Amino acid sequence: MWDKGPVAQGVASRLQEMIRTGVLKPGDKLPSQRILSEQLHVSRPTLREALLTLETLGLLRTLPARGTFVLDPADQAPRSGWRYDDAHDLRDVFQTRMLIESEICALAASVMTTDVSNALAALAQTFDDAWQKGDLVAHVEADLAFHRGIADACPNRMLASIYANMQHLLSETQRQPIPNTDPDRMRQSIAEHKAIVAALKACDPPGAGQAMRAHIRNTARCAGLDLN
Structure with missing residues (x-):
């Protein structure tokens, strides 16, 4: 198709x-x-x-x-509605993301190569650069590619397949908080991506899983959800 x-x-x-x-x-x-x-x-x-x-x-x-x-970019954008509310609750999707992506990230760390970790580091940098330029489309696309890249590196192909089948929902949760993300939170998100890359480079499964879990939990807060 x-x-x-x-x-x-x-x-x-x-x-x-x-x-x-x-x-x-x-x-x-x-x-x-x-x-x-x-x-x-x-x-x-x-x-x-x-x-x-x-x-x-x-x-x-x-x-x-x-x-x-x-919309006027000088105004505070209204909180975007959740596009898939008729199918899945936003909280459920974030909880599922935290569960699946943290495990995917941990497993990817166990087989991480220099080439893949360098490619992920480059995407993390693009994520940062695009935000600084105000290019929200490129910013989000770099974010999506970063998370897809980690899933692609996961040796458990069943988990990677589940991730791929959820892609439309996952993509929306990565876009949805953007209008409500203040600069301090975005700097934190950029740092979280780099922490994930560092754990992957170190081939540290527990550290990688924990870094991804913290990142998704903090992103959910920007969408108005507390997953603690």
Whole structure:
């Protein structure tokens, strides 16, 4: 099946750049999805995915029967709704993430290679750099790639497969807290990624699992959830 994900990411990046450069200004209403998909030369499902990504990141807001509008970045973005509320409670997803990803990370540490740990370190740096530049789309994509990279390194392929099957839910929990993340928390998140990499480089399974567990618990707090 054709994966619209990378294309949707590209569309989200293009629209984000239009917002950042003032082509689309705060309060502007976007054209209808039919017109916008024609202008951007993408399918409407791909466009919808890109718009949902930007709305989750706090750059757009869709109002029923009125359309989609650009939010003012100077304003505190409203807390994004949980996109999959009809299927899974947000707390349940974070709890599942903490359980599965901490074990995946610990197992990955037991077989970690220099090449993989260097690639993860590069993604952690991209995560940092994109935040400093205000590129939220690239920031989140680096985060997603970082966590996928750890899952790919897990020697337990059943766990890695479970992770892959949950990808749509996991991706949303990584985007959802962004509008509510203050600079101090983001600096902490950046440091948490580096702590995970350090534990992986040291081939320290308990340390890697603990670092991932702390990272997910702290991310959940940005989404308004206390997992303690």
